[in-house]
Amino acid sequence: MSALLDVENLSIRFPIKRGWGKTSWLYAVDDVSFQVNRGETLSIVGESGSGKTTAALGVARLVPNSGGKVDLAGEDFLALEAEDLRKARAKVQVIFQDPYSSLNPRLRAEAIVREPMDSIGTLPVAERAGRVAELFEQVGLRPEQMKLFPHQFSGGQRQRIGIARALATNPELIICDEAVSALDVAVQAQILNLLRRLQRDLGLTYLFISHDLGVVQHMSDHIAVMYMGKIVEYADRLSLFNDPRHPYTKALLSAVPSVDQSRNVDRLLIPGDPPDPLNPPEGCRFASRCPFVEDACRVDQPQLNAVTDQHKVACIKA
Amino acid sequence: EEPVRGGTLIHTLYDTPRHLNPAVQSGIATGAPGAQLFAAPLRYDENWTPQPYLAKSWEWSNNGLTMTLKLVEGATFHDGAPITSEDVAFSIKTVQENHPFKTMFAPVTSVDTPDPLTAVINLSQPHPALLLAMSSHLLPIIPKHVYGDGQDIKTHPQNSENVVGSGPFKLVEFNRDQNIVLERYDDFFMEGRPYLDRVVYRIIKDASARTISLENGEVHMSTFELTTRNIQRMKKNPNLTVTADGYAAVGALEWLAFNTGSEGPVSDKRVRQAIAYAIDKNFILKALYQGLATEAKTGIHPGSPFYDDSVNAYEIDLDKANALLDEAGYAKGADGTRFDLTIDYGSVAAKPQAEFIKASLSKVGIKVSVNSFVDFPTWAQKISNYNFDMTMDSVFNWGDPVIGVHRTYDSNNIKKGVIWSNTQQYSNPRVDELLNEAGKEIDPEKRKALYAEFQEIVAEDIPNYFLNTSPYHTVYNSKVGNPPLGIWASGSPYDRVYLKE
Amino acid sequence: MTEPLLKIENLRIELALRSGQAPVIDDLSLELNAGETLSFVGESGCGKSMTALAIMGLLPEKVGSIASGRILFDGRDMAQMNDTELRAIRGNEISMIFQEPMTSLNPVYTVGEQIAEVLRRHKGMNKRDAWARAIELLDAVRIPNAKSRVSAYPHQMSGGQRQRVMIAIALACEPKILIADEPTTALDVTVQAQIFDLLRDLGRDTGTAVILITHDMGAVAEMADRMVVMYAGRKAEYGPVSPVINHPRHPYTKGLISCVPHLLAELTEERPDLTEVPGIVPALASFGTDACLFASRCDLADDKCRSQRPPEVAFGDQHSACWKADQI
């Protein structure tokens, strides 16, 4: 399988003002590399603030200050400028978390879905209306709903509009940033099924972000676990869930309560909160919370090393 | 009634004086406290008769070219130094050099001081105005040893604090925009005077506030009141006495001035006359001023002995106005308009008149727009540089015509950039001649005749359309005894004023 | 059997809407025994929080009110109590923690003050003792360095720590009942595990009964003894956790469990589609309708479901309000 998206050494930092002219840099994403194959789903999981959103939006060039290389379908996305970038945006689209703030309240549903087409100009003007109708059908909305305004939809329906908008430019990669986190479970199931159906039908590639490991397990082909801007473990679905190597991943998995009573994992409780991202610790960033920590952990940052073909871990003890 | 000693007189002042030295600052605001702080050689009674003050006698030489003053003995400045003829000479020189009313002492060539109590004023030509110019706040006697210290007298620090005066009261404090507190000078040369312990001037700029404070007894006296409605109102108050007496020498006139030297229509005498005929002066007198102002027909105040009542008053006559305008070649246009003019004013008090004139002139086809200049300098600059058609103005006679009248009509006084010079650019050789003659004529009757002819001509040439006297009034509480009703109103010394009880 | 600690009988809570009064909670009865954990689950808007607030006597003023029913605590009907009586119970015998640790603490007071305040109010402690006790409590909720953190302001703490402070406040007076309204929704799973751990330990130590409101079936399974499944203001199913989860007797419960992708012990390559519960919750205004409110989203629904409100059927300890309960 060929990689549609090849991210190499992506780093994204934010300037944080402190006092008189002092600016420190917050490395929200720190030297991260991963690939996503065409037609597959890569999930990124991790604690709040670990840089999932930033990494994903960085790929789509929706946050400034990105360094590294983002190769999307053979084109270096980070090197594009102005018009080229605008045109190339057709290839990556985003579905957002909040069904309320992700739709412009002043536009009708059809206008929202149509906006990317108008801006990027992917289709001849005459065909756009037809395409909007088609998209509505694809995501399971009724045609008469095209004229409504966002606040007249329920959360699930709004998320469908968001999906239709993401599909409008026939993108190759869709970033789903917590696309179902804000929905009720019943509606969440509808949306997850819809996303999977669309992937099957349209051959879409997803960069899927979620903190719900059940959802991730259900949706992904590969999973990257992030901790404080770093990928600490990267594996295919089966190896990650069946054989987590990084202590953080282990803790994460064991923390999830489940109705499946046969899943009798020993809970690995990790104490405390992640350290201040503005001055991360030397060495392994998980060291401060790791139950297995050794002195060596605090010296060097562990590199992401392959333990098997499909499984990489950044832990000296893996 | 027998005056009683003691008490504090609360007096209002409508504005804060720049400072308190009338030798280098004209105006009522400085003049009122100035006349208390500084004594003058002479003072006038209400009949325009000069009275001794610092000078116990004064004498003209036969040719009218010298005047000898004999000073009273024992008079001292507030710092205790005796008042000598040196000080008189210094004061005359200071005023001559610094006071805006240049004509007051213009003919003075020198002042001799043969002894400490004798001053001899030498003139280049007879100068009948000299006596008035030596009265009250026009010639304050200031101490040479204080103000002659080499500093620029106009910005002398002791103009507003630590004032060393010669008058009946000395300065206690001067709080700008609040009050000026004066206190009896115990060593004042007039035995037993002043009666009052203190005079407090409260600075209240708002006329209504002044009225209320008079009505509820917060203040005892106010002078130079000119809001007619309030005056009428206070007249009805049994505790208050309201009078127009006391302003004869001040001689405030309100007029509409024309830029006779302009390119525009008002350079034509007929147009100016037409404008005068179109304005109903009666409305101004009766309605605006509630009958409290007197009609003014000439450049000399009706209260002055030189006033000539017989000149043309331009009673309203729209037909005549229209005829004159037609004759001048300004026919009515299709919209009924003949031409456009502007009318300026630099003092808010003139607003009603300006607006009234605008309305009046529209009836004869002259379209007027009004320019308000809230800041005086802008107005002054505009007028004195002749950038105007017409302007409202209010000008004081200051006693003798030589001081306050000549300046407006003498063609030698067309001084660009100088306000209250002949800004109308009016020039008539005969007028120049008459004024010159009258300025040095000692015989009052002959002088009167000269001024009569002058008034005749000016009324005909109409560089200004004279409207009325300013309706200045003095209002005082019935507790006040001997209010200042001479010719200078609050610009006269208050040594005789007292409070009953 | 001993008397239950809290007994709710036929509780009906009405909300004043623009369109009139509507019942957010309709004919709710349940019991809570000392020391047990009872869980409320259900979709958003089904009235879980309203029930909790009703127990606390904190229904939104002028909007929500108890229309009928009783809330018996220690034999006394809280629905009839006046404000003063309720205040004596609140924070003392029954306390509550909320979903949003970020906004539930007063930003302008130190956490110590916020803990000490309850102690002063209910236990009549003086300032010094209350402060000392606050430090102990912070320590008990496993906040490291309690002595120095006690004078920290909320914004200086992380979400997990704030929720611990909330727990410390709630447990300060050793209440008989602790109501936890979605206490971990805003937190990361690792932190959630810490909090659950803490709640369980503290509950065990103090014998406090817990009402846990959550939408996470996994959490219910791990934390609760018994559970109430709510739908549109009504009790859909009620009973001990394990039978309800393993053999739901209400189609809604069933849907709720099977539409969520759970972490599985045995992973397969195969991933079947999730069960979908079509449609959405009915509008608040139609909560009072005499029908099964789930009927419009239910495969099994027939005319009876759509026209008559189902009664409660018991299967041992398990109760279900469904006409077709026995067919499931």
Next chain:
Amino acid sequence: MTLLKRLIYAAILLTAVLVLNFSMMHFAPGDVADTIAASMGGADAETMAQIRVEYGLDQPFFVQLFAYIGRVLSFDLGYSYFYNTPVTELIFERLPATLLLAITAQVLAVVVGVLLGVFSARHPNGIANYFVTIFALFGYAAPVFWTGILLLIGFSLKIPLFPVAGMSDVTVQGGFFVKALDIAHHMVLPVLTLSSIFLALYSRLSRAAMLEVLGSDYIRTAKAKGLSNREVTLKHALKNALPPVVTLAGLQFSAVISGAVLVESVFSWPGLGQLALTSILARDTPTILGILFFSALVVIIGNLVTDLVMRLIDPRVRGHA
């Protein structure tokens, strides 16, 4: 921000104020010489030129500007040629009166406004609420000078309870207390007038802020603790509702000074506003520049004070210092 940074910043801001005002006065038609000439009752072209040289007006603009800024840096705001007094002296003479009026009015408005706001927020359907709304509307909509005039007619003329004008009565003799009482007596009407606008503003805002705070999660927490209504309102809600009020109060300093100008004019209050009006009417450039400078300074100091107050009441602001 550190205090030092704020001070440096304030200095830059003030310099900008100076530059703008100076340029404005410079490029406006007419200049100092005209005014001086007018105040002397006229002067000829020669004298005018001489005055211009004397005041440095013949210099190029930038030379004048830098000279002016240089003088201001050494606390010399120039010399008022209308009053013949150093401008700083003039301003310091008036500043206390204006500050007394403005600060009293501001404090009164904030305190009473907050009380009204809190009261009406606690009784959202009561009469108090109505009262606050109507009161707020009145205070906001009535021109301040008009309110002043009405009060003057009402309580100085019709019912003569208060003096008409000025700040003190010189005839009042006595110790500090008597004098203070006299000033207080004179202050009643002007302060009422000036605070009426702001009272309205603050009562509205604090009402809105209270309503918002009362609906917040931590108030629910406070209630869940079993605290009494009074404790909830006064301890937990009020302190959180204050920041927006304080912020607004900080932003209002410039408006308070504006209001003071009008009020001073109505009540003949011997403050900066009166001085400003006089100097504008007299085109007393140094004084005008000085007043603008000082007003900006007062506003900046006001903002600083606001920040300090914010630090006191809101630990979040304190936190990031």
Next chain:
Amino acid sequence: MTQIDDTPAKARSPFSEAFEMFRRNHAAVIGLVILLTIIIIALIGPMLYPGDPFDMVWVPLSPPGEEGYLFGTDYLGRDMLSLLIHGAKVSLTVGVSAAFVTVIIGITVGALAGFYRGWVEEALMRLTEFFQVLPTLLFSMVIVSLFGASLPMITLAIGLVSWPAVARITRAEFMRIRELEYVTAARAGGVKNNKLIFSVILPNALPPIIVQAALMVGSAILFEAGLSFLGLTDPNVASWGQIIGSNREYILDASFAVTVPGVAIFITVMAISLVGDGLNDALNPKLRQR
């Protein structure tokens, strides 16, 4: 039967919803009616009640009602009613145009500062702060006295000192909205910056700006009245403030000449602020259910 009505039949825009909310607010509707009445009077009043307001028609300062002059006459014997009607136009014009100037400058500065980060924001905010520390009334008094008391200059002066408030609000809204996901979505959809500013963010940022602009009309009217009161006014037109200012010295005798225009200002500003409050409530998404 349970009716599940999940989609309203009619597409209703946020604005039509807002209008609905507004209509339910009685105070605001009353305010609007008053305001419209005043506007209509200002527009067609001069036709219905003809005559030059500057004509002197009767004895000066005759009390209201006398000789059929409803509000009496002023110090020149001009019909107060006529002056008031013409004054309405002047005052409203000043109010609206000053608000316009304010809003234009305010939105431009606020939008740019709120949208861009870095030095643009920095510079514009400094500019805003700069104008904020200028004492508003004093500064505009100086402008008017220096550059002439004409209506346009007065309007400009008011606008010049009032815009920072609008700029701050606009900036705050822009900063809030630019972080919302639909803006990111629009960026992902390739929307250009100027379109983002003007057709994506601005319309959503408008509600508080509209409210502020409405209130601004009121404060500009008050501001102009204040300037007029101090005598900084164009004598060729009669704004309400000017009527007060020039009748000020007659208050003791003819207080109606001050009270009547004062009441006119009061009612107008009050109506505007009622409408502003109504708009605020109607446009505030917090008060509308989602």
